[in-house]
Amino acid sequence: MAKVLMKGNEAIALAAIKGGVDAFYGYPITPQNEVPEYLSKHLKANGKVFLQAESEVSAINMVYGAAGAGKRVMTSSSSPGIALKQEGISYIAAAELPCVIVSVMRGGPGLGGIQPSQADYYQATRGGGNGDYQLIVYAPESIQETIDIMKESFDIADYYRNPVMVLVDGLIGQMMESVDFDKPVKERFLPEKDWATNGTKNHPGKINVANSLHIDPNNLEKHNIHLQEKYNTIRKNEVRYELVNFDNPDFVIVAYGTMARICRSSIELLEKEGISVGMIRPISLFPYPKEAFTKIPNKVKGLLTCELSHGQMLDDVLIANNGKHKVGFFGRSGGMVPDPEEIVEAIKNFDERVVN
Amino acid sequence: MKRITFLTGYYGSGKTEIAINLAIQKKVDYVVDLDIINPYFRSRELEEYLNENGIDIISSDMSSKMHLDMPYISKRIYQPINNTNKRAIYDLGGNDQGAKLLRQFDDYHDEEYDLLLVVNIFRTETDNAEKIIQLINKIEGISGFKVTGLINNSNLLKDTTLEDVLAGEKVLNIVSELLGLEILYTSIWKDVTNDENLVFSGEALKLNLYFRKNWF
Numbered sequence: 239m240a241k242v243l244m245k246g247n248e249a250i251a252l253a254a255i256k257g258g259v260d261a262f263y264g265y266p267i268t269p270q271n272e273v274p275e276y277l278s279k280h281l282k283a284n285g286k287v288f289l290q291a292e293s294e295v296s297a298i299n300m301v302y303g304a305a306g307a308g309k310r311v312m313t314s315s316s317s318p319g320i321a322l323k324q325e326g327i328s329y330i331a332a333a334e335l336p337c338v339i340v341s342v343m344r345g346g347p348g349l350g351g352i353q354p355s356q357a358d359y360y361q362a363t364r365g366g367g368n369g370d371y372q373l374i375v376y377a378p379e380s381i382q383e384t385i386d387i388m389k390e391s392f393d394i395a396d397y398y399r400n401p402v403m404v405l406v407d408g409l410i411g412q413m414m415e416s417v418d419f420d421k422p423v424k425e426r427f428l429p430e431k432d433w434a435t436n437g438t439k440n441h442p443g444k445i446n447v448a449n450s451l452h453i454d455p456n457n458l459e460k461h462n463i464h465l466q467e468k469y470n471t472i473r474k475n476e477v478r479y480e481l482v483n484f485d486n487p488d489f490v491i492v493a494y495g496t497m498a499r500i501c502r503s504s505i506e507l508l509e510k511e512g513i514s515v516g517m518i519r520p521i522s523l524f525p526y527p528k529e530a531f532t533k534i535p536n537k538v539k540g541l542l543t544c545e546l547s548h549g550q551m552l553d554d555v556l557i558a559n560n561g562k563h564k565v566g567f568f569g570r571s572g573g574m575v576p577d578p579e580e581i582v583e584a585i586k587n588f589d590e591r592v593v594n
Numbered sequence: 595m596k597r598i599t600f601l602t603g604y605y606g607s608g609k610t611e612i613a614i615n616l617a618i619q620k621k622v623d624y625v626v627d628l629d630i631i632n633p634y635f636r637s638r639e640l641e642e643y644l645n646e647n648g649i650d651i652i653s654s655d656m657s658s659k660m661h662l663d664m665p666y667i668s669k670r671i672y673q674p675i676n677n678t679n680k681r682a683i684y685d686l687g688g689n690d691q692g693a694k695l696l697r698q699f700d701d702y703h704d705e706e707y708d709l710l711l712v713v714n715i716f717r718t719e720t721d722n723a724e725k726i727i728q729l730i731n732k733i734e735g736i737s738g739f740k741v742t743g744l745i746n747n748s749n750l751l752k753d754t755t756l757e758d759v760l761a762g763e764k765v766l767n768i769v770s771e772l773l774g775l776e777i778l779y780t781s782i783w784k785d786v787t788n789d790e791n792l793v794f795s796g797e798a799l800k801l802n803l804y805f806r807k808n809w810f
Contacts, residue, residue: 243716243750245606268633268663352633352663412634413810414606416716416750503809578809 241418246381246411247272250340253388255280256419260309261287263300265319268352269408270342273314294319298326305335306448308434310392314340317358318349321366327401328367332450336395339403342411345573353573354408356495359550362405363524370462372469373403374476375523377494381415390423397426398472405523407546409496409575472525479527480519487516489585490534492555493544494520501544503578508585515585531558540564540588544581547571556594566591595620596708597681600696602733603712604720605688608747610637612712612781613685614804617649624674624682627653628695630665631687635805675702696737708742710778715748715762723768730773743778744770746795756787763795
């Protein structure tokens with residue numbers, strides 16, 4: 239397939255098909271509607287399952303069931319819709335089932351608006367669901383990167399038996415870019431799903447159960463410890479980030495997704511004025527790329543965290559920075575997207591931005 | 595350019611950018627935004643800019659029209675058609691679904707109009723003549739209006755080369771021949787070519803991208 243021009247949401251859908259998705263369950267919400275629209279047309283035509291559920295709660299529980307049966311499943315939604323799915327997401331994580339959840343963020347809180355935002359960082363990385371669980375969270379900045387991550391996400395979910403969330407904002411969902419679907423992604427050895435609740439034909443005498451209820455606290459703690467060990471393995475193996483312009487920076491910006499894209503332009507503008515600014519661009523939000531912060535030169539005057547929200551990733555930056563550098567913050571919200579010049583100003587007046 | 599120009603085409607083929615560029619370059623009086631499909635990048639977002647250029651934009655009457663994705667449109671959409679000394683561009687939503695809105699103009703078939711199909715062959719659903727003709731049939735069936743011309747808007751955004759534009763022209767030439775439709779415009783990105791002597795099918799429409807920020 240040569241280069242084609244695609245809208246982010248359509249690209250997510252086609253990348254899911256390329257990633258081997260067997261079934262999609264979802265409920266419509268702006269600004270991600272082109273994902274189910276595309277899949278409704280193309281999944282059914284290829285003998286796969288597309289189901290528009292009666293609600294987000296139903297959809298995520300269908301994902302739970304189909305993932306339990308060993309199929310490659312996904313759902314997609316936007317902020318308030320992802321909020322509704324939290325119970326099911328916690329159950330899926332507890333039952334250690336693989337699935338891919340696409341979250342196309344819009345302005346919040348509450349019903350909020352339909353314009354782009356990054357205010358669901360906590361929701362993605364801290365979870366709205368109950369218990370000590372983690373999603374593996376990727377936040378791509380371009381449609382090409384979204385495609386590559388989507389294709390790989392089903393393997394990563396299967397490999398760790400854990401839900402993977404692909405977190406973008408409405409702008410990446412709605413914008414268009416020329417993309418290549420054939421770019422190869424990392425391949426992993428995936429064992430048979432001998433845990434799947436798909437009958438006993440392949441494992442006579444062994445009955446598989448997908449479950450998240452452990453009444454005996456001894457068992458539940460053991461299960462929790464096992465989950466924590468898995469999350470630690472993920473922390474060790476799955477960190478992804480990009481260092482931009484890291485040769486000899488005066489300041490370092492930390493930004494992901496659309497905000498990182500805007501900051502690239504800010505960095506170019508600042509360079510013209512003789513201010514050298516580097517950027518840490520986290521691609522995995524869980525696991526958070528703490529190691530990137532060890533590469534910041536000592537002489538750097540400060541770190542500026544930039545978000546389309548009011549200081550959510552800032553928490554992780556403060557933890558990773560561990561008091562070493564001054565940390566500043568710049569954020570817009572509610573669907574407002576800044577121009578690169580606003581970040582240029584924030585860097586120039588860094589002292590006013592410092593939070594620690 | 596006819597007094598009334600309706601722009602239709604496959605979803606994401608660039609109708610709105612073409613609509614704004616034509617409106618500015620051809621100095622029309624109205625841009626009518628009939629897009630009830632897209633939540634982002636709609637011509638109503640450029641209201642201020644268009645007003646400064648003497649162009650009235652008609653979209654929704656709702657006070658928060660810019661950020662709603664509700665299918666409300668203004669009753670003023672008939673104004674340009676009835677005002678026979680005014681010129682207007684109607685920017686429809688994508689696909690046959692977007693073209694459905696033309697049904698409300700059933701009583702105005704006698705007006706002097708063009709219904710132009712914007713095509714980008716790098717959109718997978720319109721990458722060959724057969725698919726484009728199928729789309730034209732669907733649009734004509736659902737709207738009750740005849741497509742009267744083609745616009746070659748084949749591009750890969752900032753990756754576009756002259757070859758890409760010509761590849762689009764090649765495909766549209768087949769459509770043109772089979773259906774007897776003229777290619778009225780070929781859109782040209784400023785970086786694609788500076789050669790003023792190149793001849794394209796129809797008028798070369800130099801594009802200024804109004805929705806794309808420099809960091810996209």
